[in-house]
Amino acid sequence: MKQRLKIFTLACTIVCGTMTAAAAPPTTQDLLNTSGFRQAYKTMITLPAWVVSGKGTSTPVEYFTQKGKTYALGHMCKPHDCAAQQLELVLATDHSGSWGLLSIKANNALKQTVLGSPTPEIEKALRDAYTKNNPSD
Structure with missing residues (x-):
């Protein structure tokens, strides 16, 4: 028991x-x-492979100065799919940082992802660049 x-x-x-x-x-x-x-x-x-590798269709950069610091502003897109996948990129010319705005269009919707925690001024430059590169949006 x-x-x-x-x-x-x-x-x-x-x-x-x-x-x-x-x-x-x-x-x-x-x-x-x-x-x-x-x-x-x-x-x-995970970011798209073309973003990670930095191998996309791109344009010449433009330089701008903000608060005494110089930056390169570039545009790149997925090869053969530029209308749907784009990246605006700001690079500090002193190599202290980089920031991006990844834009992906799917099913008539635009999804934008900010990369790298930019300051409000840098984010504005990224968004303005997207607008400039996509005037019909």
Whole structure:
């Protein structure tokens, strides 16, 4: 009888402990540490290959000065798909930073992603460049 009680108690402890653990939802980090979620997460933060490689159709840069610092402003797009995928890029000529505006059109919708945490002035330069390069939008 005591043996059965010990087994029953052990079984209850295991089952109850499992139920308690199952009732608590995982954290976001827990999910991102599992293979399926990790792959989906990496896909979400992946930039197009032509952006990562810096190999797109491009135009000559323009230089501008802001607060005594010189920047190069460039435009690049996905080869053979310039109307749908474009990147405006600002590069500090002293190599201290770079910022971008990635614009992707799909299903008659425009999605723009700001890259590199630009200052409001640099972001304005990026958005103005997009407007200049896409006058019909």
